[in-house]
Amino acid sequence: MRIDPIRPVSLRGEVDPDKAGLVLQGVRHSYGGEPVVDGVSLTVGPGELLCLLGPSGCGKTTTLRICAGLEAPTEGEVRVAGMLVADRQSFVPPERRNVGFLFQDYALFPHLSVEENVVFGLEGMPRKKKQERAREVLSQVGMADYIQAYPHTLSGGQQQRVGLARALAPEPKLMLLDEPFSGLDRRLRDQVRDETLHVLKASGVATVMVTHDPEEAMFMADAIALMNRGRIVQMGSPVELYCYPKTAFAARFFGEVNEFAARVGAGGQVETPLGPLDGRGLISGAAATVMVRPEALKLAAIEDGASPDVVGRVLASRMLGRTSLVHLQVETPDGAGLHLHARVPGRYLPPPEERLEVSLDRSLAFVYPAGQD
Ligand SMILES: Nc1ncnc2c1ncn2[C@@H]1O[C@H](COP(=O)(O)OP(=O)(O)OP(=O)(O)O)[C@@H](O)[C@H]1O
Secondary structure: OOOOOOOOOOOOOOOOOOOOOEEEEEEEEEEOOEEEEEEEEEEEOOOOEEEEEOOOOOOHHHHHHHHHOOOOOOEEEEEEOOEEEEOOOOEOOHHHOOEEEEEOOOOOOOOOOHHHHHHHOOOOOOHHHHHHHHHHHHHHOOOHHHOOOOHHHOOHHHHHHHHHHHHHOOOOOEEEEEOOOOOOOHHHHHHHHHHHHHHHHHHOOEEEEEEOOHHHHHHHOOEEEEEEOOEEEEEEOHHHHHHOOOOHHHHHHOOOOEEEEEEEOHHHEEEEOOEEEEOOOOOOOOEEEEEEOHHHEEEEEOOOOOOOOOEEEEEEEEEOOOEEEEEEEEOOOOOOOEEEEEEEEOOOOOOOOOEEEEEEOHHHEEEEEOOOO
16 A cells, blocks of 8 residues: 655645634633633644644543534634534534544444444435445445454454544545544554554544643644643644743653753853753742653763863663663752763663763753742
8 A cells, every 4th residue: 555755744834714614713621610621722723733742631622622613612612614513602513624533432333344333324316326335435444354344353453443434435625533542552552553543644634632741742643733721832833842841841751851950041041960951031039840751861981091171980771672761969069969861772781880971952951930830
């Protein structure tokens, strides 16, 4: 099977709202007076895949349900492919929104064959055409050989592919996926995720996917909307979120960080045991939190007679598979030392007590005001 290359979609801020797959404008929703979606605005361009990412309870699923028409927003507007589908006065039900769903618990009909499951969602065409379309999408998801099979005879991954085919068959203008891979075991999940990405991209449909897993979001998304407490706290490409997190919350959410306190000096410089960092924008004299990604720490043997600026003493080394994790103690002026984790590609296992030169990739070190969420 030929797989088309995935071209980057970088339409942020340039999408004509009438051409966008989805536009949310100031969407709010409350349960029992508690706001759970608190002013969400976003645009998903044609062919773009946007991930709603965030911790449990931050309002991702409620936002997706509002897009689907399974909840009505208490405030704001929802547009699908240029059509207003919800605001204070109007509400278009899910089946008239031209939207496809793939939810973890959105099960197939057990009494219908694979083909009948896909045909079920098709309307407004002769039976023969429905069958043709069902077979076409089933072949796109690699399930052409299973059209007569019944769901209970399929693996979880195969069922998920049929679910994807069923959702794509009516050629929706917008696809909505809620944690679609979380029911699959890890190995299968990677494979189904990859297939789903290629099928969605080949179909050219605008997609919103909910996940709580930052790696999954980076794997799938053109754009990520990171949510916390009902709000989007940062939106951008995976590179923007991982390499330029605007808040301590965003930096922490994308994986382990070495975190320590420091103070902003005159001129915005922040002195740290790893050397000075740029704290421009922070008030001079203020307390700061420094965050350093483990892969930002570069380790090297110390040459005879050399005295590097930063030295780390190895506490432990662990092979984690694709990377090795080195626990280090870096000297500090107060003598207390700073415990850091360095992540190094491949197998790198320096013995305990070895002294190594430590240098810092400053592009993966961040400074925030102390106490910021
Ligand atoms: N039907 C409901 N009635 C009352 N409260 C609800 C309902 N659905 C969700 N909530 C609450 O709204 C908040 C947001 O839930 P939501 O499911 O949107 O979050 P989420 O980010 O998708 O989290 P998770 O990943 O755990 O599903 C949570 O505090 C949740 O308990």
